Amino acid sequence: MxxxxxxxxxxxxxxxxxxxxxxxxxxxxxxxxxxxxxxxxxxxxxxxxxxxxxxxxxxxxxxxxxxxxxxxxxxxxxxxxxxxxxxxxxxxxxxxxxxxxxxxxxxxxxxxxxxxxxxxxxxxVTLRKMQEEAMKRESEQLQQQYSLLRSSMGERFKFCNIIGKSQKMQEVYDVIVRAAACADSVVIHGESGVGKELVARAIHDSSERKNAPFLPVNCGAISESLLENEFFGHVKGAFTGAYNDKEGFLSHVQGGTLFLDEVGELSLNMQVKLLRAIEGGGYSPVGSNEVLYSDFRIVAASNLNLWDEVTKGRLRSDFFYRLYVIPVDIPPLRERKEDLALLADHFFSHMESPLHFDILPGKDIKALYNYHWPGNVRELQNVLRRYIALNSLDFMTLPENAPPEIPPEILSGIIDGRDSATDLPLTDAVGRFEKQLILSVLHITRWHRETAATKLGISRRTLYRKMMAHGLISTL
The missing domain is CATH 3.30.450.20 (PAS domain)
Known part of the structure; x- marks a missing residue:
């Protein structure tokens, strides 16, 4: 009315x-x-x-x-x-x-x-005027906070633990500052090894939640059957072996930031339950009807195109829209090679090495600049570690799209001795071969699951299930 x-x-x-x-x-x-x-x-x-x-x-x-x-x-x-x-x-x-x-x-x-x-x-028009003044005050406060954050960045080639003076990284710094000044959810995009967790932590450390916990969670490393227990916790007697109450991630992150790495790996069922908690509907520990509430901010990260995951039915659209408020795109190292010298000197310093990028031999500097860096900053760090130990550059990277080499011992282990095809049922022989093949590819790709899945011609989720089936997760 x-x-x-x-x-x-x-x-x-x-x-x-x-x-x-x-x-x-x-x-x-x-x-x-x-x-x-x-x-x-x-x-x-x-x-x-x-x-x-x-x-x-x-x-x-x-x-x-x-x-x-x-x-x-x-x-x-x-x-x-x-x-x-x-x-x-x-x-x-x-x-x-x-x-x-x-x-x-x-x-x-x-x-x-x-x-x-x-x-x-x-x-x-008292109400309207008061609302306008409140919005003005809030805008002034945000601008003041933004200016404070900008001034705290100091040298523009280093922000928190992120190194880079390139224009692309300057743009990343600006987005970090703006994201830190508000309370909206953030999605960080970038290839493996670009430093998505560093960016997430920088957003947290620059925000009003900096004195509360920052909790990183690798969604791809948790079995689907354990997701609810890990996120929400459980009560004593909820299942066999539940001898005591256990608090979940949402309880531990109260007032802070929950960093969901590889968020695209969450199951659809878990997305529904987590969405309810994010929107303030609360959650219940496993085995309990009590509804608990947690105040936290979501910062998610993925090297997948999350909208493609929505169209393929692997990510709920409502979950996507709830997370995808502020996007942060981190460029790969090959697109910001002007940062190589800064990054190298940063790593040399942390490794307590007397080396500096400018005193490296010219051929080595040229090789570093000409390299494609598929593993990004993480790979650069490993290359420099080997350089200090071996005094030579060793990139240890397979050519693009090269098929995995299967060591002879894998095949011989199946067909020789007691494990020969005549002594094993077909399903057991295939299973053993599959396990050895997966192990070989994981070793070649340095246990980078996305790269291993690509070389095996299967999805990352399929690779994860097979690793679980063969008991390989515990070796990570």
């Missing part, structure tokens, strides 16, 4: 006496029609106030403003266009209650075109 808002109107003459004062004016100002009709502005001396009273200013400003604009002349003779006058100002009624009023006033003319007075319509 629509709420009816009465229109406050009054009229005054050129003698500054009030002619009309409707009921809405009485409610708005606290002055009755009986007290004000027929009086002039001198009536206010009987109501002394430290601040102007609404009725005083409305009447007085209308009167004075109209005399200033129109005088008492015929507008046709003085070339004055009789437009309405409008303004918004702060007032106070007799109860001391503050009011912001918008008033629109227009002149009244007699049959000869002379001004005889004015009619004013009032509207209470």
């Amino acid at each position: 629509l709420k009816y808002t009465p229109i406050a109107q009054f009229a005054i003459g050129l003698d500054h006496r009030v002619k009309v004062w409707n009921r809405a004016c009485e409610v708005l100002t606290g002055v009755s029609a009986e007290d004000i009709i027929g009086t002039d502005h001198q009536w206010k001396i009987f109501y002394p106030r430290k601040r102007p009273i609404l009725a005083d200013l409305v009447v007085e400003q209308d009167y004075n403003k109209f005399l200033e604009i129109y005088g008492t002349k015929n507008p046709a003779e003085s070339n004055i266009v009789p437009n309405a006058w409008e303004a918004t100002d702060y007032f106070e009624n007799f109860n001391g209650k503050p009011r912001y009023l918008y008033f629109l006033a227009a002149p009244v003319f007699d049959h000869e075109g002379n001004i005889t007075g004015a009619v004013t319509t009032l509207q209470d």
Whole structure:
């Protein structure tokens, strides 16, 4: 049902006496029609106030403003266009209650075109004005926080533990600062090894939540059957082996930031339950009907195209839209090679090596710049470690799309001795071969699952399930 808002109107003459004062004016100002009709502005001396009273200013400003604009002349003779006058100002009624009023006033003319007075319509815009002022204060606070964060960045080639002076990294720093100044969810995109967790931690450490926990969770490393238990915890007796209550991630991250790495690996069922917790609906530990609540911020990361995951049915659209508020795209190292020298010197320093990028042999510097860096910053760190140990560059990377080499011992282990095809059922022989093949490819790709899955021609999720089936997860 629509709420009816009465229109406050009054009229005054050129003698500054009030002619009309409707009921809405009485409610708005606290002055009755009986007290004000027929009086002039001198009536206010009987109501002394430290601040102007609404009725005083409305009447007085209308009167004075109209005399200033129109005088008492015929507008046709003085070339004055009789437009309405409008303004918004702060007032106070007799109860001391503050009011912001918008008033629109227009002149009244007699049959000869002379001004005889004015009619004013009032509207209470206090709520709107207060909302505008609140938004302005919030904007000023955010701008102040943004300026503070920018000044705390110091040298622009280093922010928190992130190194880079390239234009692409400057843009990343700007997004980090803006993301830290608000409370919205963040999704970090980037190839493996670019430093997505460093960016997530920088957002947390620069935000108002910096004194609360930062909890990183690798969603791809948790078995689907354990997801709910890990995130929500369980109560004693919830299942065999649950001898005590256990708190989950959401309990530990209270007030802080939950970093979901490889968020695309979460099951659809888990996405539903986590979405409810993110939106304030709470969660229940396994084996309990009690609803708990946690205040946390989500920062997610993925090297997958999450929208593609939505279209393929592996990611819920409502979960995607809830997470995908502020995107942060981290460029691969091959697109910011001007940062190589800074990164190399940073790693040399942390490895307590006397080496510096500028004193490396020219052929080595050229090789570092010409290399494609498929493993990004993580690979650079490993290459430099080997360089310090071996005094030579060793990139240890297979050519693009090269098929995995199967060591002879894998095949011989299946067909020789007790494990020969004649001594094993077909399913066992295939299973053993599959396990050895997966182990070989994981070793070649340095246990980078995405690369291994690509070389095996299967999805990352399929590789994960096969690793679980063969008991390879525990070897990570």
